[in-house]
Amino acid sequence: MINNLSPMKMGAQQEKKKKRDVSSIIFQVLFLLPAAAFLLVFMFYPIEETFRLSLMRYTGLGQPAYIGLQNYSRLLADQKFITALFNVLRLAFWSVVIQIPLAFFIAFSLITYRNRITGPLRVVYYLASVMPSAITAMLGRLIFAPRYGVVATLSETLNWQWLANIDFLGDVKLAFWSIFAVATWAYTGFNIVYLMANIEQIPVEIKEASMLDGANRWQYARHIALPMVSYPILIIAVTSIVGSLKFFDLPYLLTNGGPGYATTTLVIHLYQQGFVNWQYGRAAAIGVVIFLLSLFFAVTLFTMQKRKGEFV
Amino acid sequence: MKAQSTVVRHSIGRPGFGAKLPSIIITFILIILACAVVFPLLIPWFSVFKTQLEFAYNPWTLPKQIHWDNFKEAWVAIDIGRGLLNTLYVCLGAVACTVPSAAMAGYIFARYRNRVTEVVFYLVMAGYFVPVQMCLIPLYQLVGSLGISDTLPSLFLPMTAFGIPFWTIIYRSFFTSLPGELAEAARIDGAGHFATFFRVMLPLARPATVLAILMVFMGSWNDYLLGLILLNNQKLFTMQLRVAQFLNAYGVDRMPRYSAALIIASAPTLILYIIGHRWIIQGTLAGALKA
Structure with missing residues (x-):
């Protein structure tokens, strides 16, 4: 010009x-x-x-x-909302603590120990992540259903009565973990693929230098690879946390938020308030909470990253 | 492709140094974990050819006789033919609305930078962080007041809105990475703004377009929540809604039929993934790496 x-x-x-x-x-x-x-x-x-x-x-x-802020003050007194919030934060916490290290381990191993067998496995791991959640829910039921489910029939065949009698999705304490297991199955694939792509971008010279200095593969993983992918890890941490805040399909289809409120998430509560109880105002207030929380986590983590320069 | 070559070099560790045993153990662990991913998708084949009675007695043996009835029953129960058509309509609608809008907007943000477009771009980018779950109720009311409640467009129009920010960002970075001289050359040759875009720039952005079509298609294919809220008419139910309905109405009490339903319902995704896994993974990464 x-x-x-x-x-x-x-x-x-x-x-x-x-x-x-x-x-x-x-x-x-x-x-x-x-x-x-x-x-x-x-x-x-x-x-x-x-x-x-x-x-x-x-x-x-x-x-x-x-009515001003009444919907919000009602939410604070709403046991179901408090439980849903707690469930969602618990889910976010365990996703970060369990799914991300698992994904890093798999991603790093797939790259470091690449051979003819492990080479194509990346494609296999990602398979679970492309499954629609309705089908993932069907698979979850297939595994965990009492009496006819895989766990039940398998332990029946092996004569492990104690295991066959456990109701994974109907037990107040276990339901959360069953859903967490299904979620781990469904979402770890993305984290693996994403971390692999980032680990592969680390310059080879850095690896060679560390090997010359006498580091073994796991020292290299801990002290060099991990810090170098700290930013991608931060991104998938934010993705996991925000994903937990939005979590709906799996708990809704597998347990409908039950038993009691054991697996109720914020979106399930929103859905039930809005489309079952027709309390639009209260449902909208939950929507605002979801919005503000996801904004809060994204902004906090990214500023934290900026200040520290390095995460982990 | 560049990553591929780095990978090969990466895997050459230090020779010796007891690399053999850990390698075998890790390979073993990786295979076990991969089995854990595939296992649930294979289990249905154990029971799908059995009658309910046979399954009840021998859930884990091979079937004595091959029964196809379960497939037939599951097909009818879910009414998959109609479900597929509805889902296809929604997916194509979402693709047709999302991809051109995002391509055009991304092009403007990349090539016509000024104060106004920058501000608009930040607004679009802000949209990327908005979860659709937060405004389910206004969406439900909105499609009502637009007179499209309980129709399939009511499903893919909101999907489009919530898909546009991401793909606009992708297109913007793609168009930015293309050399500006190409557009200038076309301009000098007398091409107008439109011709420059449609004849020169858009064809060059084909990789981005292919990814966008694929990923938007898959995203709308997998939707469950919006369908649950916006559709009442059972005839319009998409695949995922039908699968969920089957799950709730029939449950696992008749496992062989349940298995058949699972196999049929997961088949389209599996086939698509087997054919296109390379592009699908690439598409996921293209988005994630550039963000």
Whole structure:
């Protein structure tokens, strides 16, 4: 766009440029229009409505009534909401503590001990991550169902009555862990693939240098590979935490949030408040909480990363 | 492809240094874990050819006789034909709306940078962090007031909105990485803004487009929550809704039929994955690595 113009041509050129500017602006507007329309109508407007409804008492009939922050203060006194929040945070905690180290171990091993057998395994690990959650839920039921499930029939065949009698999805204490197991099955594949791609980007020279200094593979993993993929690990940690806040399909289909509130998540509570009890205002308030929490975790972790320079 | 060559070099550790035994142990552990991934998908084949009675007595032996009835029953119970058609409609709708919008917006953000487009881009990027779960209720009301409640477009229009930010970011970084001289050359040859985009830049962005089509398709294929909320008419139920319905209505009491349903329902994803796993993994990474 930089033109060296002689003063004489200036006038005509400017005229031309102006014309071009107008057509350029029209072009920009036209090209941004579809995306902008979709976002305005189906995202920004619903977001605004969520915030507005969260200040209303509204059951879907009649006019919504403004009640200030009552929906939020109700939530604080709502045992089910507190339990759901606790469940979701517990899930986030264990996802980070168990799924990510597991993924790092697998990713690092797949790269370090690559041979003809382990080479194609990456594709196998990722398979679980592409399964639709409704099917993952079916698989979970297949494994954990009492009496007919895989665990039950297998332990029956082996004559382990104690194991055959456990109701994995119906027991207050076990239900959470059964769902956590299914979630681990479903979501670790992504973490593995993602970490592998990042570990592979570490320059070979660094590895060779550390080997020359006498580090073995696991020292290399702990002291060099791990710090070097700290940023990707941070990203999947945020993804896992935000994913936990949004968790719905698996617990809804496997236990419907039960027994009691043992596996109720924030979105399950939101769904039940909104579409079972028709308490739009309270459901919207839960929506706002989900939004603020995911924002909070994303921002905190990323600023933490920035300040420390290195995570782990 | 570049990563591939690094990998090979990576795997050459220090020779000697007792590398043999750990290697065998780790390989073994990796295989066990991989089996844990595949195992649940294989189990249904143990019971699918049996009658309920045979399954009750011998759940873990090979079937004495091959019964195909379970497949037939499961097919009818889920009404898969219709489910597939509905899902396909939703997926194609989502692709047709998301990919062009994102490509055009990404192009503007990459090639027409000024104060206005930068601000708009930050707004779009903010959309990337918004979970669709937070505004289920307004969405439900919105499709009602737009007069499209209980239709399949009511499903893929919100999907599109929530898919656009991510793919716009991808397209933006892709168009930014293309050399600007190409666009300039086309401009000098007399091509207008539109021709430059459609004839020169968009064809160059084909890798991004292929990934976007694939991943948007799969994302809408896997949706369960939006369908659950926005669809009432059972005829319009997508595959995932039908699978969930089967899960709730029939349960595992008749395991052979359940297994058949599981095999049928997971088949499309499995086939797609076997054919396209390379692109699928690449697509996941393209998004994750650039973010």
